[in-house]
Each structure stands twice: as structure tokens, then as C-alpha cells.
Amino acid sequence: MFWNRGQQEMVGFILIVVLVMIGLMVFLVISLRTSPDEADSLEVTNMLNAIMSHTTECAIPSVPNYETFEDLFKSCYENDDCAGTVGSACDYLNETLRAILEDLMASEAEVDAYQFDFSVADDVGQEGLLRIFEGECTGEVLGAQGRIDAGAEDLIIRLKICRGED
Amino acid sequence: MELTLSFLEKKKFPRSRKNYNSLASLRIHSCQGQMKIQQMAFMILAVFFFFVLVGLFFLGITFRGVGESAQQLQMEQALSSLEVIADMPEFNYYTGAAMTLDEDKLRIMSGDFSEAYEDFWPVASIKVYKVFPKPESFVKCPAVNCNYFEVYDSGQSDVQEYSTYVSVCKRVRESGRTYDRCEASKLVLGVIDVLE
Numbered sequence A: 001m002f003w004n005r006g007q008q009e010m011v012g013f014i015l016i017v018v019l020v021m022i023g024l025m026v027f028l029v030i031s032l033r034t035s036p037d038e039a040d041s042l043e044v045t046n047m048l049n050a051i052m053s054h055t056t057e058c059a060i061p062s063v064p065n066y067e068t069f070e071d072l073f074k075s076c077y078e079n080d081d082c083a084g085t086v087g088s089a090c091d092y093l094n095e096t097l098r099a100i101l102e103d104l105m106a107s108e109a110e111v112d113a114y115q116f117d118f119s120v121a122d123d124v125g126q127e128g129l130l131r132i133f134e135g136e137c138t139g140e141v142l143g144a145q146g147r148i149d150a151g152a153e154d155l156i157i158r159l160k161i162c163r164g165e166d
Numbered sequence B: 001m002e003l004t005l006s007f008l009e010k011k012k013f014p015r016s017r018k019n020y021n022s023l024a025s026l027r028i029h030s031c032q033g034q035m036k037i038q039q040m041a042f043m044i045l046a047v048f049f050f051f052v053l054v055g056l057f058f059l060g061i062t063f064r065g066v067g068e069s070a071q072q073l074q075m076e077q078a079l080s081s082l083e084v085i086a087d088m089p090e091f092n093y094y095t096g097a098a099m100t101l102d103e104d105k106l107r108i109m110s111g112d113f114s115e116a117y118e119d120f121w122p123v124a125s126i127k128v129y130k131v132f133p134k135p136e137s138f139v140k141c142p143a144v145n146c147n148y149f150e151v152y153d154s155g156q157s158d159v160q161e162y163s164t165y166v167s168v169c170k171r172v173r174e175s176g177r178t179y180d181r182c183e184a185s186k187l188v189l190g191v192i193d194v195l196e
Helices: A005-033 A042-052 A069-077 A089-106 B002-012 B017-086 B103-109 B112-117
Strands: A055-059 A066-068 A111-121 A126-135 A140-150 A153-163 B100-102 B125-130 B148-153 B159-174 B177-192
Touching: A005 B017, A042 A069, A042 A089, A042 A140, A042 A153, A042 B017, A042 B159, A042 B177, A055 A069, A055 A089, A055 B177, A066 A069, A066 B177, A069 A089, A069 A111, A069 A126, A069 A140, A069 A153, A089 A111, A089 A126, B017 B159, B017 B177, B100 B103, B100 B177, B103 B112, B103 B148, B103 B159, B112 B148, B125 B159
Parallel strands: B100 B159
Antiparallel strands: A055 A066, A111 A126, A111 A153, A140 A153, B125 B148, B125 B177, B159 B177
């Protein structure tokens, strides 16, 4: 069984191609595994915690029981109303949350875009209740998540910020 | 004698047509062998350079990630230092919650009392800004409607500033009841920039 030279070279060539393909596949797998879309960040966690403990002007059921944002998420989920002329907890939450996010992000020069999600989670899955989104993301995404206990269900708060490329 | 030798040579290496052909064939085969060795050497070099290039490409991609990770780690380390400062009893709110500063303590520490702490702080500067609602301008405390506390400033130049978000809280009395009022603020620490 003697192969001629052409056949030997073809086999060698195919062998090299197969080796290169395997190398590329290994490289691709490693690259995809080490570049996640979004990373949890201590910086964003601190920002989210500062927002959550900020005291608002919404008092439930009466002044001076002012709610923090954390309480306000729960009150919105329970469809409560703020005392006086402030209105419903959800309307107030929507308005004030937009304002605080806008002001906080304005003090961050590197932030291109941000997204805030408020959703309710149970055994079946998650249902979005509020989403605030501003800007266009072109760089690295950092995020943080908070969980508020609301009886049988959990309220999930997630903040994502997009830091522009230098 | 000469005749004998030439005879012997002729005997040893008889000049025939067949022998001339085999010698020529040997030379051709030798040339082909050299060519094959050269081809193989070039092929080995090419394969070697190819894998070197692939390796360099792979290393480049890997070390680019390492650079980004180092930068992120440096940032996280700075944030941990901020947490240490924020959780010091000189600043921390009575509830003991992490990253929560006492406004009254800040007021005292940013007043004349700060001089007594000059040698205590392990950083070049400590400042706290109230960021919501966004102020038109920052008014240094103590003052009416102030929104900015300068706890310490060594006056050093080449200072790199790191910041994080904290809550600044105080006990407030309203309608005969007291409650905790917290505001989202920014803690800014200055450290001497060793890289410059």
C-alpha cells in the first residue's frame, strides 16, 4: 500500500487545517467564556444602596412617616397612596426615581447610558413593573441587583450603567 | 609502473555506458534529496512562524483582558478604602448601617474640630457632596442651606480623587415625632497620585 506524493501532501494539508480549526475553536470558547455581557460592580451596588435609603417626600399613611425608595417600591406594589396631595405611590415613584437617576448620572462623567428595572418575581417567573432607560450604550456594562421581600413575592430592583470607552 | 597503475584504475573503475548512467542518476537523486530537505526546512519554518503568530495573537487578546482587570481591581480597592473611611465611628450613623454617614458628625468634623484630626486621616482629602436634588452650586458647610462638607484637605497637589455613593442621615423632628432623614450623597477621597 504505497501512496503517491500527492496523496501524502493532501493528507498533511488536511491534518494542518484540522489542527488549526481545533485551535481556533478552543480560542473562541475561552474568549466567549471570559467576556461576560455584564459585570456586578461594587460602585453600582453603592449607588443602588444610596438610592434605596434616600428619604422621599411621600409619607404613608401620614406625615412624618416618610418613605425611603425601598419602602416606596413596596408601597407601589401594594398600590398605596401618599398622604396629602402627593398622589399615588407609583406615580410619585416613577417621577422621583427618574429625577434622582438623572441627577446621580449627571455627576458621573463616564456614564453613557443607564437602565433601571423594577420587577416582581415569584415561583413562575418575573414580571416587569417599571423600566427607566436613558442614553445609548457603547462601552462596558456594570450592574447591581437588590431584592425586597414583599410577602409571597420578591421585588427585584436592578440597575445597569454603561461606562463609555476611554 | 605507470602502466600498471593505469591498468589497475581501469580495472577498478571500468568506464562503461552503464556506469555513466548510474552516476548521473545518483547526482539527480542527490539534488532531489537536497530539494526535499530544503522544502521540509522551509515548511517547518513556516509552520513555526504560523504558530508563533497565533500565539502572539492569543497572548495579545489575553493580556488586554488582564490590563482591564487590573484597572477594575484598582478601582475596587479604592472603593474598599472608601468603605473603610465611611464606616469609621467618626462618620458612621448610629444605626451602624454600612456606607451611611451621620450629618451631625460631618458638620462637627468639617468645622474647627477637624484640625485636631489632621494627623489621623490616611488620605489627602475627604469631602462629602449632597447630589440630590442637584444643587445649582455647592455651598460649603457650616452655612445656611449648605450641601458640601470638607472634612479634611491637606492642600497637597497631584491628588487622585476616588468617589462612591453614600447615604448622609440625620435625626429630624417633625409634627412631634422624630425620624431618620437620609439623602443620597457622594463621598470623595483624595489620595496622592504615585503614578505621576
